[in-house]
Amino acid sequence: MIELLNNQLTFRFPEVHQKAVCSIDFQRTLRIPDDNREYHLPPGLGRFPVEHVDNFADKLPEAWQRHGGVFVPMYQSEALWINFSGNYPCAVKIAAGKINAVSGEPWSNGLSDDPQDYAVIPEQPWLDGFNVSEDFIRQFVAMPLGEGFTAEEQITGTAEHGGLQIIVYPMKNEVYVEHFERTVEADMDYLDMPMFSRTVCESAAPGMGLAPGGLMRQEIYEDEYGIDAWDQDNGFRCFVHLANSAQYLAITGHQPPHTPPTAKDYTSAGLPWFDYYSDNKALTGSDTLGKLTSVAAKVIEKGKGLLPNNEPVHPKTVKMISKGNVVRDGEF
DSSP, X not given: OEEEXXXXXXXXXXXXXXXXXXXXXXXXXXXXXXXXXXXXXXOBOOBOOOEEGGGGGGGSOHHHHHHOSEEEEOOTTOEEEEEEEOSSOEEEEEEETTEETTTOOBOOSSOOBTTBOOEEETTOOXXXXXXXXXXXXXXXXXXXTTSSOSHHHHHHSOOSOOSEEEEEEEBOHHHHIIIIISSHHHHHHHHTOOOOOOXXXXXXXXXXXXXXXXXXXXXXXXXXXXXXXXXXXXXXXXXXXXXXXXXXXXXXXXXXXXXXXXXXXXXXXXXXXXXXXXXXXXXXXXXXXXXXXXXXXXXXXXXXXXOTTOOOOOOSOEEEEEOTTOXXXXXX
């Protein structure tokens, strides 16, 4: 089952294992400059509010009612990153407008390992964007459907779905037992893995989709367990719709969160950016996703001038986040 608690989706698989739980939330963040320079990880500025579709069915588009799921408010050109948490291994597929964000392939319910089209939790702590090349992603940026910006429109030529699509599969019970419950030591080492945080503070078109934004250094890790480790008979999926600020107010009667700071304002205040170090092997990028045109380039292509608030920044404070006990080989 999927529960929505505290603006977080929690996927539970008690029929597989009592520990089989994976949680996903959507973090507000800075939109990094879209200037083809590489940037570090921007901060989490708190969770987006997440609402049940069924609680507002009479005010929603008919397509949203069919898809069910949840919806979140985003401003045009606002960015997000997806935060994963949980100790039990799970395979998670993320798509934007039914375009897989890891492989660039059309949506399918099942997992694929050629190419790998999913992330493995908890080894993958977050996903900030489209897997465009090895070690790099392009940031998820919300744009209105129908204007040609989204990954869905660039790849398929249509603006049909929008939003985000998620499916989660837990590790098979017998595989989990073999890896983590054969000895007390293995189980304890695994459960003591640190949780990571990038949080520095807590806190109208008919539909929106996600477009590729600025270039960010981030690895998407290979599945070290193999595709047969995942219980594809026990998966749950969720459609995450994106509502613009005016639409969200009309549906819920609540104001959306205030607009986030610009990357320039945030950096000028001396606040931290982040870097993540792990020794896991990274996937290569998707050729399909690597050919996408970024939002800033698309604005120029359409003769609309320059993307606002897109000035380059030079972060002076970068905090390193390491996985487990890995010692990083720095400069000598």
